[in-house]
Amino acid sequence: MIDAHVHLFPDRLFDAIWKWFDDNAWTIADKLYADQVVDRLQAGGADYVVGLLYAHRPGMAEELNAWIGALARRRPEVVACCTAHPRDADILSVLRRAKEVHGARLVKQHAHVLAIAPDDPVMFPLYEACIELGLPLNLHAGNGPRLPGYKAPTERISGAAHTRPVLERYPELRLIVPHLGSLEPDTFFDWLERYPNLYLDTALAMVDFMPSTKLGRRDRVGRYPGRILFGTDYPNIPFALGTELQELRGYGFARDVERELLHDTAARLFGLPPATGASQGERT
Ligand SMILES: [Zn+2]
Secondary structure, eight states: OEEEEEEOOOHHHHHHHHHHHHHHSOOOSOOOOHHHHHHHHHHTTOSEEEEEOOOSSTTOHHHHHHHHHHHHHHOTTEEEEEOOOTTSSOHHHHHHHHHHTTOOOEEEEEHHHHTOOTTSGGGHHHHHHHHHHTOOEEEEOSOOSOOTTSSSOHHHHOSHHHHHHHHHHOTTSOEEESGGGTTOHHHHHHHHHHOTTEEEEOTTOSSTTSOOOSSOHHHHHHHOGGGEEOOOOBTSOSSOTTHHHHHHHHTOOOHHHHHIIIIIHHHHHHTOOOOOSOOGGGOO
């Protein structure tokens, strides 16, 4: 099993993020630092943990990228992402170094944290660098959750209307929209037909915390197993780890569908070795 949406930050940033969540969002039950997060997810059956972090101001990306690269060297089950702030001086060089020196396999950014809409031209160099380097981008582009602490109203800086211009302008960008597109899941599911390089992840969206789709999550998720990645958003979640995996397994998908969702789609996208034999994630 590959958990395609996990947050890994240096301790001091986790402390700051948790304080922000305490003040503005929900109480995180498991306030665990990076190594403990990886331990916990492995104990829950994850063979790989895709570690996500993001730069919220210019000039901090290089340090974060080096930090997660070092973690991934020490813990080979960690799949390192990298990040750049759209106002960093040389985004292509920052991301190239992250890929070539620190082994990054994807890029992460977050519209709400940046308070910059996906279709703001200031974002374009980031997309162009991802394409040039062949790195998928996990961009929190959806308009939920709507949390009071964000610097700008989420409908102004995110959502389907602000994402579609990116999909149209950069069809070759492999874009992962987390949380099944947040508050507009039907639109993003429809777009899986239209935009072949669009992917969704399930983080926070497999329980009744985010709105479900008109068709129902089971039908929608089961229709596009090659384009949907299972992820937990651990440790920044307001419910017990395992809740969403249990929900997904409860759908009773065919074995190959479940395997795509829990492993193969992420393995292809991030260039990880195909599973050999029965992985932990396939045990019941
Ligand atoms: Zn997340």
